[in-house]
Structure formats: structure tokens, C-alpha cells
Amino acid sequence: MxxxxxxxxxxxxxxxxxxxxxxxxxxxxxxxxxDRRELIGNPEFRAQGWEIGSGPTEAQCKTAAxxxxxxxxxxxxxxAIAISTIExxxxxxxxxxFWSLNGHxxxxxxxxxxxxx
Numbered sequence: 001m002x003x004x005x006x007x008x009x010x011x012x013x014x015x016x017x018x019x020x021x022x023x024x025x026x027x028x029x030x031x032x033x034x035d036r037r038e039l040i041g042n043p044e045f046r047a048q049g050w051e052i053g054s055g056p057t058e059a060q061c062k063t064a065a066x067x068x069x070x071x072x073x074x075x076x077x078x079x080a081i082a083i084s085t086i087e088x089x090x091x092x093x094x095x096x097x098f099w100s101l102n103g104h105x106x107x108x109x110x111x112x113x114x115x116x117x
Contacts, residue, residue, distance in 0.1 A: 067087045068080055068083065068084065
């Protein structure tokens, strides 16, 4: 590790630059949030029982992806989308609503069989 050690004055100047940069970023973030306040409904979301942090979303992505990966697993694009959708619906606990809106595949197959006869 070569090089000289910075002087106290250089360190003070660097700290002042960083503090100035941080203050500018803080103002920018505050402006961004205040401009979009009506889009941020955290109290309403919490009242609905919805997750508002990024942790659950990141965990969901990891879980859904793990269903596709693994030794010996091979997926064509259509089946990968299908299994990812089913996993996401299951993890979100919205399966009842999903199937009522989209129809359950088994029920659809049975309907097709009965209408053909």
C-alpha cells in the first residue's frame, strides 16, 4: 500500500464534499417523495394487510425461480410461464380469486369433454 497519507485539511475538505453531496441527495429524495405522495398509500396498504416492503417481493422472486431451477428440470417457455404463474398465485394466497376469474384448468377440460358429446 503505497502513497501518502492525506492531510487533516484534505480530509476535512473531502468530508465537506461528501456532506454537501449527501444533502443534495436528501433534497432530491424528499422532492421525489413529495411529488408522488398521492401514489404512496402505505397506511391504506397496511390496513388491507398488504406487504409494502421489498423483502416479500424479493423472497417471492427467489421462491418462484427455485421452482424452475434444479437438477433435471427442463422447461419450454410456455410451461415455465405456467408454473411461475401458479407458484406466484399460490404464494400470494390469491388462488381462489385467480381460479374464479380464470377458470381452473381441470374444470375447463371437463367442460370441453362434456360439450363435445
